[in-house]
Amino acid sequence: MTTPDYSTDILIAGAGPAGAVTSIFLANEKINHIIIDKAIFPRDKICGDAMSGKTVGILKRITTDWQQYFLDNTEALVSRGIQFIDSDNNCLSIPFQSSAADTKNTPGFVSKRIDFDNSLIKMIDETFANFITDCSIESIEHITEGLLIKVKHAGVEKTIFTKMIVGADGRGSIVAKKMAMHKVIPEHYSAGIRAYYSNVAGMHDDNYIELHFLKEMQPGYFWIFPLPNGMANVGMGMLSSAVAAKKANLKQLMLDAIEKNPVIKKRFENATLESKIEGWGLPLGSKKRSLSGNRFLLAGDAASLIDPFTGEGIGNAMVCGLVASRHIKKALEANDYSAAFLNGYDKEIYHKLWAELKLSHYLQKLSSKPWLFNFVIGKASRSKELRETISCMFENVDIRKKFTNPMFYLRILFNR
Numbered sequence: 001m002t003t004p005d006y007s008t009d010i011l012i013a014g015a016g017p018a019g020a021v022t023s024i025f026l027a028n029e030k031i032n033h034i035i036i037d038k039a040i041f042p043r044d045k046i047c048g049d050a051m052s053g054k055t056v057g058i059l060k061r062i063t064t065d066w067q068q069y070f071l072d073n074t075e076a077l078v079s080r081g082i083q084f085i086d087s088d089n090n091c092l093s094i095p096f097q098s099s100a101a102d103t104k105n106t107p108g109f110v111s112k113r114i115d116f117d118n119s120l121i122k123m124i125d126e127t128f129a130n131f132i133t134d135c136s137i138e139s140i141e142h143i144t145e146g147l148l149i150k151v152k153h154a155g156v157e158k159t160i161f162t163k164m165i166v167g168a169d170g171r172g173s174i175v176a177k178k179m180a181m182h183k184v185i186p187e188h189y190s191a192g193i194r195a196y197y198s199n200v201a202g203m204h205d206d207n208y209i210e211l212h213f214l215k216e217m218q219p220g221y222f223w224i225f226p227l228p229n230g231m232a233n234v235g236m237g238m239l240s241s242a243v244a245a246k247k248a249n250l251k252q253l254m255l256d257a258i259e260k261n262p263v264i265k266k267r268f269e270n271a272t273l274e275s276k277i278e279g280w281g282l283p284l285g286s287k288k289r290s291l292s293g294n295r296f297l298l299a300g301d302a303a304s305l306i307d308p309f310t311g312e313g314i315g316n317a318m319v320c321g322l323v324a325s326r327h328i329k330k331a332l333e334a335n336d337y338s339a340a341f342l343n344g345y346d347k348e349i350y351h352k353l354w355a356e357l358k359l360s361h362y363l364q365k366l367s368s369k370p371w372l373f374n375f376v377i378g379k380a381s382r383s384k385e386l387r388e389t390i391s392c393m394f395e396n397v398d399i400r401k402k403f404t405n406p407m408f409y410l411r412i413l414f415n416r
């Protein structure tokens with residue numbers, strides 16, 4: 001082997017939320033590593049830009065001053081709730097639980113990813129991290145004692161030797177494809193598009209994010225998420241198997257909703273499209289997969305962990321970063337990078353996330369039956385108790401389980 005250009009124990013591929021958070025927690029443990037990203041920051045990422053309570057929870061663990069970095073110094077809008085609007089226009093408004101009692105804490109926020117991700121990479125501690133941008137993985141080869149990674153850095157081919165790699169390289173991850181043999185499964189993958197509009201009318205006073213479950217977009221939804229300065233992130237997502245079966249044109253579906261749906265049309269009368277309409281894939285966490293193997297871990301979208309109902313993936317990507325850092329520390333201490341040793345990572349991730357992902361898969365299926373979904377939303381919008389139950393569902397998986405119990409539907413049928 002010719003001498004590699006770089007040599008490290010740990011290489012993180014990708015500096016989105018999954019990779020950046022892995023690096024931040026590794027640095028907390030004083031573990032030296034290399035983190036690379038093919039982009040030069042600040043860079044955009046097609047997304048709804050909505051940060052949930054889970055994301056806030058990890059940011060709080062990174063720094064108690066997180067609001068200063070992610071809210072005060074960037075253009076972000078605190079959001080205090082969510083609205084589910086069914087295809088009969090029933091609107092269920094749910095405050096995120098903690099906001100009802102405590103208006104000082106931030107339950108969630110909306111921030112353009114170009115800003116959010118840039119704030120996050122600034123938290124990477126270069127005392128322990130060699131952060132290389134404009135550096136894309138080209139190939140991965142198993143060699144004695146480690147992996148030889150070929151990268152293209154600023155157009156020049158280079159090699160990195162590493163004992164193990166964290167695949168945090170997002171949808172279409174090279175690490176997931178080459179090392180875990182992951183493939184896109186259309187029943188567990190969504191297509192999404194996003195645009196920025198100015199002057200959308202009728203936003204909620206507390207910046208609630210809106211999910212509109214329109215019949216023609218099932219399983220999936222159209223969203224309007226408020227941003228600062230009168231801007232909004234507008235988009236839609238739909239299960240890829242349904243896109244193929246219906247031969248759906250997402251861009252056309254979204255523009256039709258804006259131009260023809262009587263309620264939505266009114267709100268866009270004075271709105272202006274301020275960006276291109278761009279698409280990206282969402283690898284959903286509705287199917288368990290291997291998240292590790294000989295000398296590798298997968299994190300975030302590379303591990304297919306997006307919530308199949310809400311489309312939220314940033315929080316889960318950041319949870320991966322925290323958990324990955326712990327398992328990397330153990331692997332370094334034991335000098336063991338085998339599949340058997342690293343399998344503890346899969347167990348911990350699924351222990352933390354699977355109950356929630358499974359329920360969200362159930363809710364995704366429920367939302368594709370408009371008669372049942374509209375019935376639940378219609379009833380819930382008129383029942384304080386149901387609203388409170390659904391509000392709790394955002395923070396408590398046990399309460400979410402009510403949705404899988406037939407008695408739940410019988411109770412709301414008789415409004416008890």
Ligand SMILES: Cc1cc2nc3c(=O)[nH]c(=O)nc-3n(C[C@H](O)[C@H](O)[C@H](O)COP(=O)(O)OP(=O)(O)OC[C@H]3O[C@@H](n4cnc5c(N)ncnc54)[C@H](O)[C@@H]3O)c2cc1C
Nearest residue numbers: 014016017018038047048049050137170192300301313314
């Ligand atoms: C339309 C849409 C709307 C969404 N809305 C929301 C939402 O509102 N809220 C939410 O929580 N989630 C949302 N998601 C999901 C969310 O965007 C992802 O789950 C999240 O970005 C995952 O973070 P990540 O770090 O795993 O991957 P990414 O954010 O994709 O980061 C991966 C990084 O890897 C780098 N990379 C890729 N390939 C290579 C390579 N070969 N070599 C080196 N680097 C590489 C990329 O440049 C990138 O910086 C949405 C997704 C889509 C598509």
